[in-house]
Amino acid sequence: MNNEVINVENLTFEYTDTAVLKNVNFKLYKGDFLGIIGANGAGKSTLIKLILNLLTPDSGKIELFGTDFAKARKKIGYVSQKANSFNSDFPATVKEVVRANLFAEKGLFKPYTKKDDEKVLSALELVGMTQYRNKLIGSLSGGEQQRVFIARALVREPELLLMDEPTVGIDAKSVHDIMEIIKNLNRNGMTIIMTNHDTPTLLEVSNKLLIFCEHGYEEFVTMSDLSLERISDILAGKRLHKHA
Template identity: 40%
Template sequence: MKLAALDDIVFGYSHFPTLNGISFEIDSGEFVGITGANGASKSTMLKLMLGLIKPWSGNVFISKKNSSGDPLKIGYVPQQIASFNVGFPSTVIELVRSGRFQEKKWYQRLTEKDHILVENALKMVGMWEFRNKKIGALSGGQKQKICIARVLATEPDLLVLDEPTTGMDYESRQSFYEFMRHQVKKHKRTVVMVTHDGEEAGASFDKVIHLEKGEHGEWKCLTLSSCNGHFGQADSLLSSHL
C-alpha cells in the first residue's frame, strides 16, 4: 500500500531550485533510507513529504489511512531535536508520557495502557533505567533516544527520522539500524530515515532514496532497492536518469 509519494517536485529557497524533478514512492512496511552529501536538501525533502512546506510545483501525496484502514499516525523526529539545555526541568519519563496526551482531551488522565506503552517505548530504546533522570543531564545520544521513545509511545504507522544516529559511535549506530529494522518487521511500521552512513546501513534498508547533484547544481534523486544498494553504482545509474 502506498503511504507517501512525491511526483516531479520542484522547490527552492531563492530564485533557483534546490530540488528539481524529485519523484519517489514509499510503501507500507518499508525501511527507507535517504542519503546524499552534506547540503543535499535531505531534510527539506522530508518536510515537503510531510506537508510542512509547499513545493513550487509537483504533487505530494500522504495517505489518510494506514494498511488497516485506520487514520494514519505519523511520528516525526527532526534533526537536532535533542538539544535540551542542562536546565531542562522534565524527567525522562515525563517527556515520553507527554506523547500520550496527544491522543486525549485536556482533562483526561493517562490509562494503564498509556503507562504500558511509555514503559515499552523506553525499554525499546534502552532508556528505562534512566526514566527518573533529568533530561538535561543526559548525553546527546541518550536525548535522541528519548525523543524517539516519545514518538514510539504514540504508536506511529509512519516513523520519519532526520539523522537520528548523529553523535552515536559505530556499535550504537549498528544497534540502532537493527532496532529500526525490528520496528518494521515486528511492529509493522514504515520507517523513513535520513542518514550520512548509507554504506553502513545499506543492507538494512528495503529502499534507498539517494540525492545527487544535477548538471545545473540542483539536487535530483535516484531510488535504489537494497539488492542494488552498492552506493558506488549511484553515479553511473543516475547519469542515465538526468
C-alpha cells in the same frame, strides 16, 4: 493500494529561486525502509520537512496513507537530530518528554491518564530505556537521549517513522544499538524513512533509496535494481557528487 504509505508525485520546492527538489517521485508501502543519501545541502532534510508539512511544496503532491498530513498525523512519528541541539538544563524527566508526544491522541485540555503512562513505559521498553524513566533528560548521554527521542516518536505507535540523521554526534556503540532498534521496528512492519551520512549503514538496512547529488534530487531506486558497480560508485561518493 491499501498498503500504500506515502505517494510523492512531481514534488518541487525551491528556496528563493534555488531549486532544491525538482520533480521528486516515489511511493512506499508498508514495511519499506527508504534510505535518503546525499551531500550536505542537497535537499534531504528539506524533503523530510515537506513530508511533515513544515514546508509547503511549490508544486506536486504528497499523500500519506491516501490522505493529507493533518489527517494522517496520528500514524506518523518523527525523530530529529535533537541529541545535539537539545537544551540539557531543561527540567524534564524522560517520562515527561516521551509523554508529551501523546497530544494527538488526547486533544486540548485533557490531562494524562494511567493508560498514557503505560504507553510511555511500553515505548521506553522498545528502546531499552525503562529504568531511566525518572531521570532528568539532560543527565543522559547523547546516545541515551536519542533513544528517548525515538521512544517519544514510538509512543503514538506510528506506522511511518521519519528520521533525520538520528545518529549524528553519537558514539559508535550507541549508533549500533540505535540501528538495531530501528531494524527491529522495520522487521515488525513499520515503514521507515531515514536520512543518514553513513551510506554503508543505509545501504545495509534500506530496501529503497533516494539519491541526491550535490545539486539536488537525482533518482529513486530499489536496492534490488542496484548493480554492485553502482553500489560501489555510491559508496565512493560518485553518485552524490555528479562531477567527482
